[in-house]
Amino acid sequence: MRAVALGGGRGLHVTLSALRLITDDVTAVVTVADDGGSSGRLRRELGLLPPGDLRKALTALAGAGGPWPEVFEHRFGGTGALAGHAVGNLLLAGLLEVTQDPVRALAEAAALMGVTGRVLPMSTGPLDIEAEVTGLEENPDTVRRIRGQVAVATTPGRVRRIRLHNANRKDEAPTACPEAVEAVLGADVVLLGPGSWFTSVLPHLLVPELHEALVRTAAARVVVLNLVPQPGETAGFSPERHLDVLCEHAPRLRVDAVIADADSVPTPDRLRRAASVLGADMWLASVAAPARPDRHDPAALATSLRRAITSVRAR
Template sequence: MTKLKAVALGGGHGLHATLTALKRITGDVTAVVTVADDGGSSGRLRREISGLLPPGDLRKAMAALAGEDDESRLWTSLFGHRFGGTGALAGHAVGNLVLAGLLEQLGDPVKVLEHASKLLGVRGRVLPMSNEPLDIEADVTGLDEDVNDVRRIRGQVAIATTPGLVRRIRLTAPNGRPVGCPDAVQAVLDADLVLLGPGSWFTSVLPHLLVPELHDALVRTRARKALVLNLVPQPGETAGFSPERHLDVVCEHAPELKVDAVIADVDSVPTPDRLTRAASALGARTHLARIAAPDAVERHDPEALAGCLRQVVDETGMGGTSPWR
């Protein structure tokens, strides 16, 4: 399966899960990473350095695709190391600082990630969804005495932790309209398989659909497209969401998008018939399997997820033609 061109869109731990699974079935993997994080080390660096892409999710994606030799393992470990103590460096990951420094030196985020990826022996490619940092706004209900009142909140952390119900999100950019990274857009157009999810639905998954160039590429690409659902609802932004509600939200934000497969853990879907109906609204078939890690129900098992992805690829060849180019 080394000829399969796969692209995974997302951020954080969810993207790490799909990348770890994908590299088991192909050596041609591109990660397209959200750039709206405003928390932790990334958020601090964004506030201190104007125009900086939040580096944390980019660093995690590189770690997922990093090489297995001793040199690559050393650099990957170093990039993930966080400073302790209580000083100015406390809590910062070394890799975040390296990426921030490279960006000031080179200016081009794509070149920065190429150079850093060489250090980590990355097998594949890591790209930002936009070459400029973005912010997320959300319409939220349930925060006021009248539960139907809509309040607008701003920022990835605020949205991810809101006690209210997120209704809709938007992206904002320094120059108004978010612009997709051209390399990321082309990767989606050239792909054989495109994955969205799992991850924080409103702050890691849906933002990709709101970048106009990426949205258009996802609609136009001839690739097989699959949505990978979370194993458990995310506290805050999707608390109380059923699996099918996740798909409804995708339809609401990107009504033109059609996908081929919806992948979910069989034990995370209490009413499979409802999920099947919601998936059909996206043009998709459901694929239920045991893909949770045996020792952690909230974490995907990379080998099991890879097996499910192989099945999706085998079953969704267009017009019966070979899925390989």
């Protein structure tokens, strides 16, 4: 089974960990709009793709043997120029500068780490996120525009809508990585979520070629919902509101299955109706980690994915 997971950060990491229990043919398509931390520093100083989410995807797909996954995730301490940088971010930055080709750079890193599968950027150049936010002024309906992934993720206001901009050529629309488009079109199953809804999940739908591929693909399209609302981005969001926002940003997208944690859905009927608007069946199961109710358990998520995909194929 050819599986493609789109996202970024911790959410994509758990999806990839679950998919590895189902199939060896996994492709991660990773957001490239991060502008904070080590990734943001490297992006500003070198003009490169932010490497952090790419690094996390490589680590999720890396083999169990060898030191490289741990080395990639190691961060330098101290107070000097290297403080806070992850080793994997620096290595990816070097590969990106030497090869001048993000797809080749990620392939070289994957070979070094013993990765099973493939990691691709959603765009070959860095992108900027811009959000329309309310609740920041005395008039709660006043709309302000907030720019930057970190600013959007941490805004105390309510995010209404996001847009993507090409960071290097601001007058041009974002361009998808061709290999990512091919992967989506050739997949048997495509996953969106979980993750930061406005800064990791929805951005993939705002790259025109990638959006069109998600609409056209014959793959089973599965959305995995978050376990809890995320402060700053989706505070106060119900599970069904996540789907409403997805529909608002990509009204042509149809989904086959929506997977959610049973304990995180207080009104299943509302979520079922929201899923049906997208053409999807709802799948409720216990997919949270026992000791961390805010994080998915990869094994439990893999079980739910198997059931949902089998049902979609039969249908």
